[in-house]
Amino acid sequence: MPHLIELSGIKKSYQLGLTEVVALRGVDLTVDVGEFTVVTGPSGSGKTTLLNIIGCLDRASAGKYVLDGIDVSDRDFDDLADVRNQKIGFIFQNFNLIPVLNVAENIEFPCSVRPGGEDAATLRARVEKLADEVGLKQYLHHKPDELSGGQRQRVAIARALITRPRLVLADEPTANLDSKTSDQIIDLMLQLNKLEGVTFLFSTHDPRVVKHARRALAISDGQMVDGALAH
Amino acid sequence: MALLKLALRNLRRNRRRTAITFVALVAGVGAMVAIKGFINGQRRQILENQMRGNLGALQVHKKGYVENVLGSPLTLDFADTPELRAKVAAVPGVKAVSPRIEFGAQLSTPDKKPLPEDGSELPEADRGITSFLMLTAFDPALERQVTPKRWEWLGAGRGEMLQSATAEQLVLNDDFARGVDVPMWKAGAELPPIEQRLAVLAPDRDSSLNGVNVVMIGAIASATPNDRRVGVISLGAAQQLLRMEGRVTEYGVDVDLKLDLEQVRGAVAAAVGPDYEVHTWEQRIPFVKDIVETQDFIFGIVSSILLFVVLLGVVNAMLMSVLERVREIGTMLAVGMKRRQIVSLFIAEGIVLGLVGGALGALLGWAWVSYMNSKGISIPAPGAKVPSLLRPSVDVLFVARAILQATAGAALASLWPAWRASRLRPVEALAHT
Ligand SMILES: Nc1ncnc2c1ncn2[C@@H]1O[C@H](COP(=O)(O)OP(=O)(O)OP(=O)(O)O)[C@@H](O)[C@H]1O
Ligand SMILES: [Mg+2]
Numbered sequence: 136m137p138h139l140i141e142l143s144g145i146k147k148s149y150q151l152g153l154t155e156v157v158a159l160r161g162v163d164l165t166v167d168v169g170e171f172t173v174v175t176g177p178s179g180s181g182k183t184t185l186l187n188i189i190g191c192l193d194r195a196s197a198g199k200y201v202l203d204g205i206d207v208s209d210r211d212f213d214d215l216a217d218v219r220n221q222k223i224g225f226i227f228q229n230f231n232l233i234p235v236l237n238v239a240e241n242i243e244f245p246c247s248v249r250p251g252g253e254d255a256a257t258l259r260a261r262v263e264k265l266a267d268e269v270g271l272k273q274y275l276h277h278k279p280d281e282l283s284g285g286q287r288q289r290v291a292i293a294r295a296l297i298t299r300p301r302l303v304l305a306d307e308p309t310a311n312l313d314s315k316t317s318d319q320i321i322d323l324m325l326q327l328n329k330l331e332g333v334t335f336l337f338s339t340h341d342p343r344v345v346k347h348a349r350r351a352l353a354i355s356d357g358q359m360v361d362g363a364l365a366h
Numbered sequence: 367m368a369l370l371k372l373a374l375r376n377l378r379r380n381r382r383r384t385a386i387t388f389v390a391l392v393a394g395v396g397a398m399v400a401i402k403g404f405i406n407g408q409r410r411q412i413l414e415n416q417m418r419g420n421l422g423a424l425q426v427h428k429k430g431y432v433e434n435v436l437g438s439p440l441t442l443d444f445a446d447t448p449e450l451r452a453k454v455a456a457v458p459g460v461k462a463v464s465p466r467i468e469f470g471a472q473l474s475t476p477d478k479k480p481l482p483e484d485g486s487e488l489p490e491a492d493r494g495i496t497s498f499l500m501l502t503a504f505d506p507a508l509e510r511q512v513t514p515k516r517w518e519w520l521g522a523g524r525g526e527m528l529q530s531a532t533a534e535q536l537v538l539n540d541d542f543a544r545g546v547d548v549p550m551w552k553a554g555a556e557l558p559p560i561e562q563r564l565a566v567l568a569p570d571r572d573s574s575l576n577g578v579n580v581v582m583i584g585a586i587a588s589a590t591p592n593d594r595r596v597g598v599i600s601l602g603a604a605q606q607l608l609r610m611e612g613r614v615t616e617y618g619v620d621v622d623l624k625l626d627l628e629q630v631r632g633a634v635a636a637a638v639g640p641d642y643e644v645h646t647w648e649q650r651i652p653f654v655k656d657i658v659e660t661q662d663f664i665f666g667i668v669s670s671i672l673l674f675v676v677l678l679g680v681v682n683a684m685l686m687s688v689l690e691r692v693r694e695i696g697t698m699l700a701v702g703m704k705r706r707q708i709v710s711l712f713i714a715e716g717i718v719l720g721l722v723g724g725a726l727g728a729l730l731g732w733a734w735v736s737y738m739n740s741k742g743i744s745i746p747a748p749g750a751k752v753p754s755l756l757r758p759s760v761d762v763l764f765v766a767r768a769i770l771q772a773t774a775g776a777a778l779a780s781l782w783p784a785w786r787a788s789r790l791r792p793v794e795a796l797a798h799t
Binding site for chain 2: 190192212213216217219220221225227229231232235244245248249294298
């Protein structure tokens with residue numbers, strides 16, 4: 136079975152005035168379908184940069200990236216928008232819900248920006264089912280600012296899953312949550328990983344979160360370091 | 367998600383900012399409609415004054431009269447026969463016909479004191495004055511049906527109107543009468559002796575000078591531009607003075623204004639035949655066209671500036687809105703929204719703002735215009751001293767165009783902010799705090 140993610144020789148550098156900041160110095164990495172993988176590393180090590188590239192939000196300066204059999208290294212912006220919309224779900228550290236939309240509308244947003252798409256009733260049924268799975272059945276009509284941090288992140292998780300993505304990326308999804316809520320969110324992600332077979336890849340600082348992962352990768356100074364453990 | 371729904375909710379988000387932009391739009395478009403309404407009303411007022419107080423809706427002359435270089439030539443006169451009047455009066459839409467003579471004359475006021483018995487001369491200050499003016503001769507009973515405003519303006523002046531079609535009486539412009547110190551005779555009082563009356567001298571068609579003694583019975587307040595050195599005299603007195611018994615130089619014609627004036631003009635022209643020419647009042651007053659053009663020009667500039675300032679407000683509000691929502695835009699881009707969808711979203715916000723603000727402004731402006739139209743604003747027309755009712759009015763097309771301009775303008779004003787939003791790079795937008 137081919138890998139879901141295949142990175143080879145990925146480099147990324149930023150131009151900061153006259154100096155060049157190298158964020159990734161040649162990363163090789165594969166992730167398979169159904170994995171639940173965590174990336175750890177000290178601050179500034181390149182976790183966000185790596186996830187951005189994997190999420191097709193940013194482009195590598197060099198190297199090759201094949202996602203689900205498609206070489207996305209040299210796609211243009213709108214192509215990448217389609218790839219993101221169809222293949223990837225995003226969970227952000229600060230939730231990034233759209234404040235004017237209620238829970239149901241936030242969850243269905245990635246589907247509603249698609250041209251054509253399924254009919255409203257089917258979509259709404261799926262939204263309700265997902266909301267139920269993340270434990271927000273009672274909150275469909277609430278606005279984000281009426282929810283707790285944990286609840287907001289649950290909305291974000293549902294929003295990431297509504298498009299039935301191949302991959303869900305989460306950059307420090309628990310960094311803004313207390314430890315108890317963090318555990319619940321990680322549990323939820325694990326459960327969805329098992330239930331729906333969705334591949335999860337996320338980064339974290341939190342050693343407690345790392346325990347839950349089935350595969351942990353470490354990055355340091357823009358390079359993957361050995362000691363990646365596989366459960 | 368319908369973009370429109372999202373746009374509407376985003377507008378409600380920062381209520382204060384939306385309200386300020388909205389109020390500016392409402393005020394701008396409202397003012398535009400109101401000013402236009404006022405200008406239209408003023409235009410109407412000038413025209414009505416000319417038509418209802420000076421010219422009549424139509425004027426019939428002998429062919430070549432209006433173009434004649436001499437100006438009001440007595441040689442281009444015609445016989446005022448009952449048949450000719452009947453021909454004009456029979457045209458559908460014609461309500462009244464008033465025969466007139468326009469002519470230039472010399473008016474001499476009497477000496478203020480009798481001549482000294484010793485044969486010496488009167489001091490300069492006590493001597494009478496001679497001045498030139500244009501006189502219009504008519505039968506007051508007929509003229510009142512064609513130019514009733516003369517009577518209104520007389521009410522704002524002094525005295526009375528000519529008492530009959532043959533009275534040896536004169537009514538002058540009030541400014542002129544005061545300027546040359548013309549004595550007024552109270553109707554009904556005993557007539558002064560001949561030497562204390564006014565003398566009107568005028569060359570007849572053969573250029574020989576004749577005179578008639580008259581009294582001033584009234585003075586009309588100025589109500590139209592260029593009406594200072596003018597006066598009216600009875601038709602009979604003028605015909606006698608000019609040796610034009612039974613003849614006139616023009617017919618003033620009143621027309622039912624519900625009908626198309628140009629059509630009635632054509633019908634009257636056909637009825638009187640090729641020896642005559644017929645003009646509408648608008649054709650006779652080229653200066654009104656100048657006023658209209660000047661007003662349109664100024665209105666164009668003022669409304670452009672107004673719209674520009676209002677739209678700058680829209681640009682500013684939309685730009686603020688983009689800057690406030692950078693991370694949100696990043697999120698939308700991340701989950702797969704296309705750049706052009708982002709552009710559409712912000713333009714939709716602009717359109718809603720422009721459409722609703724423009725429509726409300728236009729509605730308020732239109733309501734003011736309608737209210738003032740029914741009430742009327744009592745104000746002198748430009749160049750006039752007598753107030754008359756100015757009735758503001760706007761046509762539906764202008765109101766619709768104002769709304770459209772506001773909407774299109776707001777859409778255009780959102781273009782740049784929208785474009786900036788769509789150019790955000792998702793990574794940087796998401797990292798924005
Ligand atoms: N837009 C940018 N311009 C310049 N340098 C950048 C930019 N983004 C990241 N970097 C640099 O790239 C390196 C990697 O940053 P990155 O954000 O990927 O680290 P991280 O592991 O996510 O850190 P943290 O744990 O603090 O989130 C850092 O040295 C950072 O300063
Ligand atoms: Mg990071």
